[in-house]
Amino acid sequence: MGLDASRLGSMVDHIRRDLPTVDSVLVVRHGYLAVDEYFGSFATEQRHRVFSCTKSVTSTLVGIALDEGLIPGLDSKVLELLPGHEAWNVNQWKESLTLRHLLPMASGIDARDDYPDNWLWLDRMLGAPDPVQYCLDLNVTVQPGSRFKYTNANSHLMSAIIKEVSGVPALDYAREKLFTPLGITDVEWEADVQGVNWGHDRLYMRPRDMAKLGFLFLRGGKWNGEQVVPEGWVSDATTRKMAADIFPGYGYQWWTGDGFYCAMGYAGQFIYVFPSRDMVVVFTGRTSTNFENPRNLIRDYILPSVTG
Template identity: 40%
Template sequence: MKGILKKVYVIFFISYFVFFTSWFPGLSFFNNSNKVELNDNVKLQAQAPDYWPTTGWRASSPESQGVSPQKLQEMEDYIVSENIGGYIDSLLIVRNGYLVYESYPSHIYDANIRHHIFSCTKVFTSTLIGVALEEGYISGLDDYVLDYFPNRTFDNMDYRKEAITIKDLLTMTSGIAWTDQVDYYQMAFSYNWVQYVLDQPMVHQPGEVWNYNTGGSHLLSAILDRETPNGTLDYAKTRIFDPLNITEYSWNLDRQGIPIGGTLLHLTPRDMAKFGFLYLNNGTWNGTQLIPASWVAEATTSFIDVEFDQSHGSGYGYQWWIYNWLNAYTARGSNQQYIVVIPDLNLVVVSTGNTEYQFIRLLVDFILPSAGFTPLNLVFVISLIVGTISLSILLGFTFFHFKKKRTIKKLRKEFFEETDSNGETFQ
């Protein structure tokens, strides 16, 4: 019995050791082979690009870049079987700097037509804040927002509103009372968007509670428009769009001529992929550091826990949504606009759509496996099952063993009591 219990205990220990190390990637001996060593939280690409897609993307067969064409075919079959092709305006996959998949299932758009990227706009605004910080146009993320709007008065003033910082806007923790589905549209119909946002009352201390707020993103653009030499739009053109050769774009303005910081930027899907590729390469483009690498690392770090994408997502950075389990991050906009950056797989995925079609299902079930990543690691699952079974056996044997032992003790006690009553003595 002791030998059996010992073997079961060993199986249980090994299984749960594998289980926990599979769950915590930093401890795992079974990491995906595509994963790379991360240094000081800076996301590293799996390999340096052998060309830069400034003048356009080079196409490659999926298998040449380690992507399974069978999985991509399964994805296309799924799109057809679920009848969701009409909702997907574009779907692009870039692996190792090469365009390995490009599709326009709805047939509404093609590679040359700009698409409204909705709230993906926010990461462009955030990026410009990082560049402006590096160039000295903004002194620090702890700057108080109201200091950038001097000689103006706002309603519902209190000490909390005075304490809102640029970082609070970046992380959606300003504490301003805001329901995006309502307040965004009221802001849009107001004469002065900045005034509308900063007139709202406070409900939380800044920096404490996450609450999605497109108005806060617009304040970031307003700060850029005030502090950079020729305003937000020119700053985006000279610092990001021109170096990446992004020429087909438009960005709607508010009534004061400020580019709308949280939405209404229009880009082609291929240019969206360029922006993702810029982040994949830590802000470097063709030998030039367009975005500080430290900003890329910081902006894509989770500062607060936020669940999204059916709980596949778990954090929020500087306007970027974070997939902690995947060591990846994404820009997200209404109707399934996505720019997903997965450094460990050297992968950028772009989606544009016209309704909510659950892009995350395509990403998790087809795109990631096609690149060699299994979200629910097989080792993780097997170790969990084996560990649970061995634990059950261990507990069962232990219970049986102690029950049997107690029964023997009880019989011995009864036997001794009986013999003692007969006046006999046992050694």
């Protein structure tokens, strides 16, 4: 597999000894599961909350729906895609809002819900009697497409759009179009009070299934000879669209960097894809402070372990 087993073993020992908030680490190289380690009380077959890695799943469903013709195009207007909702305080910016703005976090929606700094505003969305309506009623204070602003409301609106155009909640659509083709059967995805799966969070899945998603993208959306996700979408979604903060860039609900892209979730959830190294790395965790642990482990152990 072209990996230094000794260096990877040292990483596992380091995690067990020094990093109690890491729950699992998986490394897939050349299609083989080279590292599959679990720590503390976390079990191999246990589902893990993936937090904002959910966003990457939501955007993937948008790509599938576009390919099926359920959504006319990326320039489809959000208000027209959700005809059952009448938005409040519509200005020219809100009226012009499209999927092309939601996907790269460039909607201009003033949600102030980018946790962990704004739990209160996020809780307002979570506790609203109609969270989709809540998101639509938020002010659009920046011209869409002009500025990156990480906003959970964008992702939940996309889940609502998937439900609207497909006629089923995002979880059901994902089971048919994404999870079942990959052999992913043990998932949970919480929904809001209106039955819309939370587009930004609340998806629970096994780390091995997270690795399957990463490997699907590594292989251009193909799984066992079947094109599950359009190849063009995989390329487009993982290409930098906006300059970002935590990582250098942001695509369509995927973070982008030098030689990699990743799904990232609060508390230490990551699906890293390294195309040139033919490698996928998954981390799950439960930290509220040490968000750098996975990146440090990749830098100090995983990347140096690649031998060929």
